[in-house]
Amino acid sequence: MSNTIPNTMTAALLTGHGGLDKLEYRHDVATPSPKANEVLIKVSAAGINNTDINTRIAWYSKSVNTATDSVATAGFDDANADDSSWTGEAIKFPRIQGADVCGVIVAVGDQVSNERIGERVLIRSIMQTYTEFRPYECWTFGSEIDGGFAQYTVAPAAESYPVKSEWSDAELASIPCAYSTAENILHRAGIKAGETVLVLVTGASGGVGSAAVQLVKRRGAWVIAVTSQSKAEEVKQLGADEIVFRGESITDKIGADQLDVVIDLVAGKDWPMFIDALKRGGRYATAGAIAGPMVELDIRTLYLKDLTFFGCTFQDEIVFQNLIKYIEANEIKPLVAKSYPLSDIAAAQTDFLQKTHTGKLVLIPPTSDA
Template sequence: MPANVSVPERMTAALLTGHGGFEKLEVRDDVPVPVPAAGEVLIRVAAAGINNTDINTRIGWYSKVVKSETSAGGAQGYDDLNDDDASWSGTPLTFPRIQGADCCGRIVAVGEGVDPARIGERVLVRNMLRSYVDYRPWECWTFGSECDGGFAQYAKAPARETYKVECDWSDVELASVPCAYSTAEGMIHRVDVREGEHVLITGASGGVGSAAIQLVKRRGAIVTAVAGANKAEALKALGADRVVPRGDKLTDHIPAGSVDVVLDVVAGPAFPDLLNAMKRGGRYSVAGAIGGPLVELDVRTLYLKDLAFFGCTFQDDEIFENLVSYIERGEIRPNVSNTYPLAQIVDAQTEFLSKNTGGKLVLVIPE
């Protein structure tokens, strides 16, 4: 570590002490600062976004014993939970864990084999890390799940998955990107959205949905967004061609069989309506189930309409690199709705769970 870089031995961090409610989050100022191993960098975190996966992991929503939507256990967790399958990967988490899939900050130290000239770079960390699984197909770690993440003053990450970003965005704006935008871009990439296609986006006022609007429009497609009626003007400003109020029947607003692609993060009771809206040969992509993980599927609809279904968690290696290039070329823009200091992480997650705010919520990390 260069002598002119001062890094303390202890830091402030939000520790997740186990699966459960808000009581499992502890903000402490005596947490050891991580030491970068060979091939890693140490980042002074400036800002970190809030995402569904942070809450899903905290409450253990990924466990198959949970049948409800995220909000049902978001504050208090679940009484009956199987810790053995309560992470997204199915591998039990170890606690305490520093969560935070999003991380924007500056490199302050490097491990063996990393060029010291990188110290000082403003960076984003790829949220789906491939280095720790030797780039095996369909495998990754989530930053803030299988390893410690961005809800702290300092975080370490693989150097080759920590990307320098040169732009005029603020740290808060950059911190809104990694998880939401890469999830959206991964879904769009997997189903190969093309110019002129009609794309239906659920949960469109959230982080992934609002990112998807911009990324779909970037490809020249037509967007129908599903969201609360009070979010319509904001979503049209992001590029949505039409906004269907959440809870309305889709075919009251668009013809049945008119949608080429569905990008879904909601699932739940509205699932059959989505398939009814799709064309023959349409593609359905899903990366979340905030409306509930169990859906009603008439298999006849699937095969008689020749639909293709894509489950989207793993991201191809170019997804994050493409996002950085979109930012640097000014092809997308941030959509931040509110910020909180790290000490108010519970307040931030409470607002997130309310679904009353469009766009991203971001934690500002103290000096």
Template sequence: MKAMVLTGHGGLDKYEWHQDWPVPQPGPMEVLIKVGACGLNNTDVNTRSGWYSKSVNQATTGGAFDEAGAEDPTWGGRPLTFPRIQGADAVGAVVAAGEGADPALIGKRVMAGGWVRDWDDPENKDKAGYFGSECDGGFAEYTKADVRGVAVVDSSFSDAELATFSCSYVTAEGMLSRANAGAGDTVLIPGASGGVGGALVQLAKRRGARVIAMASEAKHAEVAALGPDLILPRAPENLRAALGEEKVTVVADVVGGAQWPKLIEVLERGGRYTCSGAIAGPVVELDLRTFYLRDLTFTGSTVTPHHIFTDVVSYIENGEIRPSLAAAYPLSDLKEAQAAFIAKKHTGKIVVIP
């Protein structure tokens, strides 16, 4: 089969294009999926570059990090096994079923859930891995997955459109769930033009919250289509003044960086900050007096309960959320697609088509 194979941590040159890579064989409780499309995500970039290493304190650049540690270069803080096929957001048709997997799934269109679980202890975060990281993912013509971690999707959306959902929307819904965001809240979302940011806008609105999006002004028109109540520039010089009379009760952040202290300063007393990324820089400055004197709550969000994935699938099928597909590239052009992703050339999600 055709596959884009990651050979090690580093720059885009660490990807190798193969046209004769072995087709995976489904084991017990696994299905083989002919991939129709697979989305790109920050985790693909960060894992490839080694950005997750605690030795790295820079913003995500997409380039190699010479200082990346050998022992903690992945989201879970463990070394990665190479060669590896990345790609968490695989969508396609089941073409074979292993022992114990229902053969009636053959021919069904499915979406792969990002989290690879120990199904004897599925909510144990310490036993979780990620599709395309701890096992091979969807940057290939075929991939395999545990049948308990995929979902049949009944939708008129194309494979490319469906491939924009899993990672971004599960991440966003997990963040909002941990922050207990809902009606009566005003949610501030930095980086609203990105995949997770755009998902946060839609999902926070679905929960009945008032939504304030932050994005570069060149992308305001695209962000407006997602339905926020207010759009601000990406980094206002005076964020409090830009907000006017708005009272922010939740900040849902995947950006971090130099702007971070301003986000915390505008939270109302008793407000909640939830985070699942730091693309503008992972090391930030916090005045602990702001944290405790204002009774703030901070939550990190990475490994989500399995029901978050199935909830997102139901939102798709019920027409409650819609895709934000920016561009589709051939899988053989993954390097170009990832370069465009890193440069934020597009608003919304980029997918690759095998």
């Protein structure tokens, strides 16, 4: 390790499944070293995502069938730890979470050019390097590998993307996970630029939802956003053409058999309405279920209306490459609701779960290496 890089660092460790007490803020964590084809990044900012909460409380376990916020500060006592990660496998603890990272490369491993030192980068949160780029196999940064809730982190050089932007570190850190998830949904559902379609976005004030509103509008589609009354104006400013207030009947508001595409991040008890609102040949795409993963589907509706369903986790490389282009061309805008020092991670997650904000919450690690 170079003399300018400390042997130990400050980091927030997840020590097991459970409540906020499983988060430990420590100053004696070994600073990682980059292996061949990896880079060491000094973290400038790291965004908070639903997956951080889901992993901590073991919500991904098939033994859990309720909404994410039902025990989000305490965890599920009866969750099965053996299938509690998003991959369906056990998480290795302690783990440094944090899928969203903006930082600067400060060291490189073998087979990486020293010229990359000093680059400001965003890390691709859905990674293929460690699965040898096999289709539909991937790791999530901060889940299968330590992430960005620390002063330093290691990532594959090929998945650490240089970015040239005047945005702040916090603004850039709001992008990787949420915006790549949203862009991937649009990519997988085949929403093309200039396509005249009617698109419903649920959870439109959250990180992924607010990103989806912008990205759908960027393609020129008509956006109907589902959000709370208190956040409606903010969501409209992001590009939503119409608003359906949370709790309102979608089919009463816009009619049945009207939508071309549903981008759903919520699921839960209202899910059948999303399907009823789709027109024949419609497309439903999902990457979340914060209101609950268990839904009721009449299979006859699926096949008689010729619907297509997309589950969206794995991302083609072009998804993140496109995001970098959008950022550098200022075709999208970041939406940071609030930043916190990394030491306040428990308070930040508590605020995240209150869902009173629009956009992203971001953690800032200490700048001192002491």
